[in-house]
Amino acid sequence: MVLQRRVLLAVAVLAAVIAVSFLxxxxxxxxxxxxxxxxxxxxxxxxxxxxxxxxxxQSWRPYATPLAIGPGDLPSGNWYLAFVDPGVVPxxxxxxxxxxxxxxxxxxxxxxxxxxxxxxxxxxxxxxxxWTNRQSGYGTSGYYVSGTAAPxxxxxxxxxxxxxDRYVVEVAGSPRPVxxxxxxxxxTLWFERxxxxxxxxxxxxxxxxxxxxxxxxxxxxxxxxxxYTGGNRVGDLFxxxxxxxxQPESFRxxxxxxxxxxxx
Amino acid sequence: MMKRPxxxxxxxxxxxxxxxxxxFVLRTAIVIPIHTPGSSGIFWxxxxxxxxxxxxxxxxxxxxxxxxxxxxxxxGIEPLHVFDIFKYTAMGVTIDLVSMAFGYRLDNPVVGFVxxxxxxxxxxxxxxxxxxxxxxxxxxxxxxxxxxSATHIIFGGIGGIIAAxxxxxxxxxxxxHQDDVPDDG
Numbered sequence: 001m002v003l004q005r006r007v008l009l010a011v012a013v014l015a016a017v018i019a020v021s022f023l024x025x026x027x028x029x030x031x032x033x034x035x036x037x038x039x040x041x042x043x044x045x046x047x048x049x050x051x052x053x054x055x056x057x058q059s060w061r062p063y064a065t066p067l068a069i070g071p072g073d074l075p076s077g078n079w080y081l082a083f084v085d086p087g088v089v090p091x092x093x094x095x096x097x098x099x100x101x102x103x104x105x106x107x108x109x110x111x112x113x114x115x116x117x118x119x120x121x122x123x124x125x126x127x128x129x130x131w132t133n134r135q136s137g138y139g140t141s142g143y144y145v146s147g148t149a150a151p152x153x154x155x156x157x158x159x160x161x162x163x164x165d166r167y168v169v170e171v172a173g174s175p176r177p178v179x180x181x182x183x184x185x186x187x188t189l190w191f192e193r194x195x196x197x198x199x200x201x202x203x204x205x206x207x208x209x210x211x212x213x214x215x216x217x218x219x220x221x222x223x224x225x226x227x228y229t230g231g232n233r234v235g236d237l238f239x240x241x242x243x244x245x246x247q248p249e250s251f252r253x254x255x256x257x258x259x260x261x262x263x264x
Numbered sequence: 265m266m267k268r269p270x271x272x273x274x275x276x277x278x279x280x281x282x283x284x285x286x287x288f289v290l291r292t293a294i295v296i297p298i299h300t301p302g303s304s305g306i307f308w309x310x311x312x313x314x315x316x317x318x319x320x321x322x323x324x325x326x327x328x329x330x331x332x333x334x335x336x337x338x339x340g341i342e343p344l345h346v347f348d349i350f351k352y353t354a355m356g357v358t359i360d361l362v363s364m365a366f367g368y369r370l371d372n373p374v375v376g377f378v379x380x381x382x383x384x385x386x387x388x389x390x391x392x393x394x395x396x397x398x399x400x401x402x403x404x405x406x407x408x409x410x411x412x413s414a415t416h417i418i419f420g421g422i423g424g425i426i427a428a429x430x431x432x433x434x435x436x437x438x439x440x441h442q443d444d445v446p447d448d449g
Contacts, residue, residue, distance in 0.1 A: 010365075010382070017417070018414050024409055025411070028409075029407060
């Protein structure tokens with residue numbers, strides 16, 4: 001009888017631990033976790049102008065250690081960065097258990113000066129850890145577009161990001177820096193450690209090559225796919241658009257994103 | 265001068281050291297590709313529960329946990345490196361406490377479940393605490409703690425049940441006796 005009572009007490013304590021954990025989880029999720037990405041096949045359109053390029057000039061992009069932005073391994077050049085939320089996320093995992101698929105991004109540049117680089121950042125659903133596309137070594141992917149427009153004036157509203165393993169970035173399209181009274185739409189990218197988070201998310205022009213490839217083009221209109229080869233749930237997806245020249249006033253980038261289901 | 269007898273006999277130290285090493289070996293050699301937090305707990309708790317059941321002395325689980333923590337930190341198999349000692353040792357301490365609370369009835373699967381589940385979930389809590397101490401934002405750690413604690417308890421509990429079945433089998437086969445007085449080594 002004593003053993004039974006102790007077993008019941010122990011089971012009650014374990015159940016209480018689970019209950020308290022879920023309570024903490026729910027409270028923190030409601031306060032902090034925002035997931036805007038969906039896996040619906042609805043076309044999402046986003047427009048980026050020169051004022052959305054809020055970070056830089058800098059030679060690197062966020063990760064646990066600075067990554068190059070331009071083609072190659074080593075950070076170089078003076079790039080201006082914007083983080084765009086396409087509103088759609090890729091879905092990985094077992095196709096028998098989930099509606100897996102990728103994100104198709106159609107881009108259209110107007111008056112692009114210099115080179116534009118696309119990188120992708122995904123956030124783990126629930127805990128904020130981030131993935132990005134690999135910049136060097138096996139499985140490297142990226143997308144670069146070159147334009148011929150004349151550069152504009154140097155932007156005065158940009159600041160370089162501070163290197164680290166956590167980055168709080170403003171999402172393009174949120175209230176402009178002049179609107180100081182309005183809360184900015186920010187997201188936190190957190191990289192747990194070096195060499196982690198580089199092999200889940202990729203940029204590809206061919207869905208058969210899911211791990212992606214590096215594409216360099218002069219086509220100001222085109223498309224690519226964002227694929228996810230991991231098994232976790234992607235809560236949010238961001239496209240990082242970087243340009244290596246100050247852009248003219250007439251610069252525009254229109255992105256149309258949609259979820260493309262994998263063939264079963 | 266009388267030689268003071270050591271708390272653990274040589275046989276017990278050897279046995280617990282081997283079980284501690286086994287935790288490390290199982291952790292390294294067997295990977296369950298189900299990407300669920302705490303799933304490796306099935307293997308972690310097994311040698312600790314069996315070790316505590318065979319030695320039947322307070323501190324047996326702690327000793328085996330400390331050995332596995334030292335091995336894990338020296339080999340650097342996880343990102344916390346030297347701080348891994350805390351979570352492995354905490355798991356051993358918890359299994360010790362549960363074993364004492366239940367009078368070392370670790371051949372009972374229900375007691376095995378409680379010991380394994382408690383050990384695995386305390387390991388998770390210590391892991392989170394170390395991350396907090398190292399400056400990781402609390403929100404990143406606490407998001408998902410609900411599912412994580414449930415899976416740690418389930419997988420640790422399964423490991424504990426398996427350990428209890430092994431211990432029960434050893435008792436019934438007569439290889440180990442529940443009322444054995446450990447020899448002096």
